[in-house]
Amino acid sequence: MKKILLATTALVGFAGAASAEVSISGYAEMGIAGGNLGAVTQFFTDANVTFSMSGTTDGGLTFGAKVDLGSIPGNVGPGLTQGGETMYISGSFGKITMGDTDGALDWAAQEIYMGSAIADDHSSHAGAYWNSGLDGSAGGQIARYEYSFGSFAAAVSAEIDTSIANNDVFGVGVKYSGDFGGTKVGFGLGYQDNSVQSMYAVTANATMSNGIVINVGYADLDAQVIGANDTWAGIGVGYTTGALLVAANYGSYDVLGGPTVDGWGLVANYDLGGGAVVMAGYGTGDVAGGDEIGATYGSDESWSVGLGLSF
Amino acid sequence: MKKILLATTALVGFAGAASAEVSISGYAEMGIAGGNLGAVTQFFTDANVTFSMSGTTDGGLTFGAKVDLGSIPGNVGPGLTQGGETMYISGSFGKITMGDTDGALDWAAQEIYMGSAIADDHSSHAGAYWNSGLDGSAGGQIARYEYSFGSFAAAVSAEIDTSIANNDVFGVGVKYSGDFGGTKVGFGLGYQDNSVQSMYAVTANATMSNGIVINVGYADLDAQVIGANDTWAGIGVGYTTGALLVAANYGSYDVLGGPTVDGWGLVANYDLGGGAVVMAGYGTGDVAGGDEIGATYGSDESWSVGLGLSF
Amino acid sequence: MKKILLATTALVGFAGAASAEVSISGYAEMGIAGGNLGAVTQFFTDANVTFSMSGTTDGGLTFGAKVDLGSIPGNVGPGLTQGGETMYISGSFGKITMGDTDGALDWAAQEIYMGSAIADDHSSHAGAYWNSGLDGSAGGQIARYEYSFGSFAAAVSAEIDTSIANNDVFGVGVKYSGDFGGTKVGFGLGYQDNSVQSMYAVTANATMSNGIVINVGYADLDAQVIGANDTWAGIGVGYTTGALLVAANYGSYDVLGGPTVDGWGLVANYDLGGGAVVMAGYGTGDVAGGDEIGATYGSDESWSVGLGLSF
Numbered sequence A, B, C: 001m002k003k004i005l006l007a008t009t010a011l012v013g014f015a016g017a018a019s020a021e022v023s024i025s026g027y028a029e030m031g032i033a034g035g036n037l038g039a040v041t042q043f044f045t046d047a048n049v050t051f052s053m054s055g056t057t058d059g060g061l062t063f064g065a066k067v068d069l070g071s072i073p074g075n076v077g078p079g080l081t082q083g084g085e086t087m088y089i090s091g092s093f094g095k096i097t098m099g100d101t102d103g104a105l106d107w108a109a110q111e112i113y114m115g116s117a118i119a120d121d122h123s124s125h126a127g128a129y130w131n132s133g134l135d136g137s138a139g140g141q142i143a144r145y146e147y148s149f150g151s152f153a154a155a156v157s158a159e160i161d162t163s164i165a166n167n168d169v170f171g172v173g174v175k176y177s178g179d180f181g182g183t184k185v186g187f188g189l190g191y192q193d194n195s196v197q198s199m200y201a202v203t204a205n206a207t208m209s210n211g212i213v214i215n216v217g218y219a220d221l222d223a224q225v226i227g228a229n230d231t232w233a234g235i236g237v238g239y240t241t242g243a244l245l246v247a248a249n250y251g252s253y254d255v256l257g258g259p260t261v262d263g264w265g266l267v268a269n270y271d272l273g274g275g276a277v278v279m280a281g282y283g284t285g286d287v288a289g290g291d292e293i294g295a296t297y298g299s300d301e302s303w304s305v306g307l308g309l310s311f
Helices: A103-106 B104-108 C104-108
Strands: A004-007 A020-033 A042-056 A063-067 A086-091 A092-099 A143-149 A152-159 A169-180 A183-193 A199-205 A211-219 A230-241 A244-255 A260-273 A276-286 A302-308 B002-007 B019-032 B042-056 B062-068 B086-091 B092-099 B142-149 B152-159 B169-178 B182-191 B200-206 B214-222 B230-241 B244-255 B260-273 B274-288 B300-310 C005-008 C021-034 C041-057 C060-066 C086-091 C094-099 C142-149 C152-159 C169-179 C183-193 C199-209 C212-220 C229-239 C244-255 C260-273 C278-288 C300-310
Touching: A020 B019, A020 C041, A020 C060, A020 C086, A020 C094, A042 B019, A042 B300, A042 C060, A042 C086, A063 B019, A063 B042, A063 B300, A086 B019, A086 B042, A086 B062, A086 B300, A092 B019, A092 B042, A103 A143, A103 A152, A103 A169, A103 A183, A103 A199, A103 C142, A244 B142, A302 C041, A302 C060, A302 C086, B019 C021, B042 C300, B062 C021, B062 C041, B062 C152, B062 C300, B086 B230, B086 C021, B086 C041, B086 C300, B092 C021, B092 C041, B104 B142, B104 B152, B104 B169, B104 B200, C104 C142, C104 C152, C104 C169, C104 C183
Parallel strands: none
Antiparallel strands: A004 C021, A020 A042, A020 A302, A020 B002, A042 A063, A063 A086, A086 A092, A092 A143, A143 A152, A152 A169, A169 A183, A183 A199, A199 A211, A211 A230, A230 A244, A244 A260, A260 A276, A276 A302, B019 B042, B019 B300, B019 C005, B042 B062, B062 B086, B086 B092, B092 B142, B142 B152, B152 B169, B169 B182, B182 B200, B200 B214, B214 B230, B230 B244, B244 B260, B260 B274, B274 B300, C021 C041, C021 C300, C041 C060, C060 C086, C086 C094, C094 C142, C142 C152, C152 C169, C169 C183, C183 C199, C199 C212, C212 C229, C229 C244, C244 C260, C260 C278, C278 C300
């Protein structure tokens, strides 16, 4: 079978500045995953291909779309149902992104997690939170407008509920990034409301010149996870030296005077160059104790070791 | 993640005239859709990627295939089931196309619709017809042979029924295109028969030098849509000036002395250049009245406004 | 819609020896398939697109992944479920392949089949065997390590059972290829065990300078197909002259003193150049007779004629 060989980072040539482009990238994982969450220690493999498309209008607006092999791009329920695709248009007015994209809360708040594990063990334990807010609660068809001004950026978002409940989700977020004597600092604040629940998340992160990164986050979840008035707090600390990244994180869901669900994760990445990274991850959920849910201390843990391959 | 940047219209280079090629194109839609057909006014997004492959034999025959990300290319029921793909081979003998392609009636008859709407509102109302004939009634695995001679082209097609009914569909079509003093004129005539039903469609279209286009169509449907001896007639009128296209259409299904189902649509497209087009569409089905089906006049209407993005 | 034209065999250019690449290839089939296995003689079409990705680490290890449009790349049951993808890493230590790949038995044993038919008639009759061994019996997530030394290569493989039965599959294989006075000769020997069944397969093949190829195979199947102590034996003979390949094969499943299930196949391929091949195939299963299963001699037969198109 004949083949087309394409080299990454190669811009093939184009008919003019306004030409549309399609960018193809791939990602694969191979290794071993285990822990008492799965039945047995097992081989772990995954692969995907992503198509990133972009263009420019005659008036200088840029636009694009992204879809991957695992998406469902069919125009199901004529285009009102989400299949994983996103698209955007941007210009001096700002940027509008639609589809399977972050609401303004998730856009503004930064995750506490660093590094990658093939089975995401370090970032998917019982205490993990991804600032997802109310995203996806109303069909997953999200529209977000964002605008940058100097070190600040702000966004508003909407997700229209098509059910009878009609609980449309609206969100607003703002974030800041700056440099203080070699330490890069970032802050994020996001808010979402669906007329039944209202949530906010606030995050801060610092990247020091010695390779240490500290991320912290706090979120008020309004009964989204473990009960009334639940909140989440987490911290992630990482260190990069040469090709090596090691990181740890801890997160806890709490209800005032009530139960707690927490967990922690560890990850190590070693970059082999050329797109290959050795990845090891561990995560455990501390689901037990006096004021905590469940009865078995640290009963759910998972780990994985393998390669992450980018093309 | 590393990326391959490919520019549209770039022919990368090839090993010889007989080399096979793969062409990648993308299309995305983003906007808002509403009307009483859907539950509520809602965001609308869609994206797809199409792979168009072609090659040439040593003897000068050209061949190709087309499949997209939303197709189901698996060899289900060993290749006898259709997943949306098409393939062809052509030469001086003509062209044979197989797969999810038009039968000879649809190939010969031209649609009355112009322009695009992200939710296809203008061309999917209750009175719309797409000259689909009996295509898809026998499994959807179609083979069509076509041949061109001067201003004329003709085609025959077959779709083999695998059910016990054994109602194979055969079709024949002919079309003409010419130029009369700056006005481009086209005619199409198609016929299909499955030994139970027999249908025909006749269409005519004129594209004037002042930017006005008129398309008309008539089809005898033989109880395919609303009853015995049903027919369809429609007209579409469009006007293009600079980057703007506006078009309207009307279509009606009728039974002699019986009910009528009709509808009309409007569409406006403004080309921003570089592949981005602003699209607005409206469609409504006039399903009511004395000799008409249903009781609520114009009860089903839909509209959409957004961007169509080609890559 | 704008398009990207890519020519096969074109290396677009790259940022350095360690750059990752994505190779795109396509395959399509069009024709007619029949025989009393299907209900009626019917059109047959199929198409697929394959993404082959590769890269090199700074230390000189090569790695890659392959996934196609028909795969299910979603990280189902986090990466523990197979969707058809494979990935590898190789270096002076050998090569490790994971995913939907051959176990060591299938890797070592060579199929007896030559040529292609659009519906695989010649190689999918009742007597056909593909040296699949126990592959897929434990979830299909396979890891294989292989190493070459001179004319020899060896492999070991594992497939971990996630069910309660816990019947992990382990395999070992060795193969040889050499040249004796212009005749290329190959041998393969593979063994697999899942603690309930143990299987082996042995194959030999010779490719003569006059265009004749002979492949033979024998496998002990340990009750995998038609009963206790079942075995399989087969032979394939092919002849290539210019653009034409013709081949025949015969295979038989036997139980000592018990029933027999056998079949034979014919195939002819004519290469039109540029990636297009005319393909005709026939297969029949001889499922009858005294010590054989069933009562109708040669009752299951299938045939197909068409084009295989590579891009």
